[in-house]
Amino acid sequence: MSELSTPQTGSPLLDRCPDSLPAHYYFDPAHHDLELKRIWRRNWIYAGRVNDLPAMTVRRLAIAGENLILVKDGDGTIACFHNTCRHRGAELCSAAETRLAAKLIVCPYHAWAYDLKGNLRSTPYVSVTGDFRKEDHGLFKVNVRLWNGLIFICLADPPPDFERVPDLGAKALDHWPMTELMTGRTMVKELACNWKIFWENYNECLHCPGIHPELCEVVPIYGKGYMAANEAPDWTPASPERGTRLKPGARSWTVSGEPCGPDFPGLSEEEKARGQTFVTLYPTTYLVAHVDYVRVVSLRPLGPERTELRAEWLFAKATLEAPGFDLQAATALVERVVAEDGAASEMNQRGLKSSAFTAGRLMPQEYDVFNFQQWVRRQLEG
Ligand code: FES
Numbered sequence: 001m002s003e004l005s006t007p008q009t010g011s012p013l014l015d016r017c018p019d020s021l022p023a024h025y026y027f028d029p030a031h032h033d034l035e036l037k038r039i040w041r042r043n044w045i046y047a048g049r050v051n052d053l054p055a056m057t058v059r060r061l062a063i064a065g066e067n068l069i070l071v072k073d074g075d076g077t078i079a080c081f082h083n084t085c086r087h088r089g090a091e092l093c094s095a096a097e098t099r100l101a102a103k104l105i106v107c108p109y110h111a112w113a114y115d116l117k118g119n120l121r122s123t124p125y126v127s128v129t130g131d132f133r134k135e136d137h138g139l140f141k142v143n144v145r146l147w148n149g150l151i152f153i154c155l156a157d158p159p160p161d162f163e164r165v166p167d168l169g170a171k172a173l174d175h176w177p178m179t180e181l182m183t184g185r186t187m188v189k190e191l192a193c194n195w196k197i198f199w200e201n202y203n204e205c206l207h208c209p210g211i212h213p214e215l216c217e218v219v220p221i222y223g224k225g226y227m228a229a230n231e232a233p234d235w236t237p238a239s240p241e242r243g244t245r246l247k248p249g250a251r252s253w254t255v256s257g258e259p260c261g262p263d264f265p266g267l268s269e270e271e272k273a274r275g276q277t278f279v280t281l282y283p284t285t286y287l288v289a290h291v292d293y294v295r296v297v298s299l300r301p302l303g304p305e306r307t308e309l310r311a312e313w314l315f316a317k318a319t320l321e322a323p324g325f326d327l328q329a330a331t332a333l334v335e336r337v338v339a340e341d342g343a344a345s346e347m348n349q350r351g352l353k354s355s356a357f358t359a360g361r362l363m364p365q366e367y368d369v370f371n372f373q374q375w376v377r378r379q380l381e382g
């Protein structure tokens with residue numbers, strides 16, 4: 001596409017080259033604090049999978065500068081609270097994960113005890129006067145939403161409407177048995193980059209030919225720098241192929257292109273033929289569902305220039321337990337791709353700190369980077 005050409009109707013390409021976000025948005029501590037406040041404390045944040053949190057367990061969570069606990073009771077109900085006692089504010093749980101012997105969370109300081117719904121139950125050793133009511137001193141609650149076997153929490157009250165968060169709609173993964181899947185592998189990396197850099201990299205494939213040679217073998221269109229066929233300069237509405245297909249013979253994102261287990265029953269022919277279904281939930285998570293496995297990739301900012309990246313591979317129990325199942329073969333391609341994206345994100349971060357660089361320019365193909373940046377701008381204004 002030449003600089004002056006105008007995209008076809010129906011093409012996602014931008015008709016101009018807008019400025020990228022200001023460079024200081026990626027490293028300035030004061031701006032980072034603003035993003036924590038306006039983005040990370042206002043939106044639904046991924047907090048792990050339901051199946052990976054055992055019953056009668058308390059798990060610590062650190063999100064957007066808050067010290068929280070996630071609690072699963074004996075019936076499987078999940079709640080989230082600030083990790084703070086209502087007496088004088090002591091931290092309730094200091095271990096990363098605690099199994100509960102009784103249905104109580106007991107403060108280690110003066111032993112105030114709360115039930116697993118957060119209600120204050122007992123205040124031992126103290127005499128209480130008439131101006132103190134236990135029912136006014138339950139744990140500070142945080143909103144929880146379960147979706148497709150994933151736990152999301154939101155620090156805002158009231159929280160935003162969750163149904164609007166998944167970009168393909170809350171029903172996009174209804175044909176996958178999401179709540180039954182087992183986590184076969186979890187990879188956690190700390191990246192030396194701002195969290196937005198990883199999302200920007202996720203939102204374009206101009207880097208694919210140079211950064212992901214193996215992935216481009218499996219998904220040939222990526223080798224042209226496109227995410228979908230309608231990005232091609234010669235695409236017209238008369239050539240309506242918009243999707244992304246795997247190479248002939250390939251059916252999943254594995255090194256060989258072979259699925260690592262049976263197809264999930266219930267997928268439509270279109271879902272199988274597509275090869276991958278991406279669902280994006282800003283600011284924390286994207287999922288990629290294939291015929292044989294699903295992966296969850298999530299981000300958590302640790303500082304202006306530090307981000308935790310977590311990738312989880314989910315399989316049917318029968319696939320994981322099948323004789324000869326090769327976890328390494330199932331995950332190796334994506335592990336490499338995620339490592340390549342992490343390294344590219346760190347490279348981007350190092351370069352944009354030049355005092356000479358104040359903002360980049362987005363090319364027409366970077367329409368989804370632009371859409372993400374517009375989302376960030378709207379969040380910051382809001
Ligand atoms: S601070 Fe928790 S019981 Fe005193």
Ligand SMILES: [Fe+2]
Pocket residue numbers: 201202207208211212341
């Ligand atoms: Fe990539």
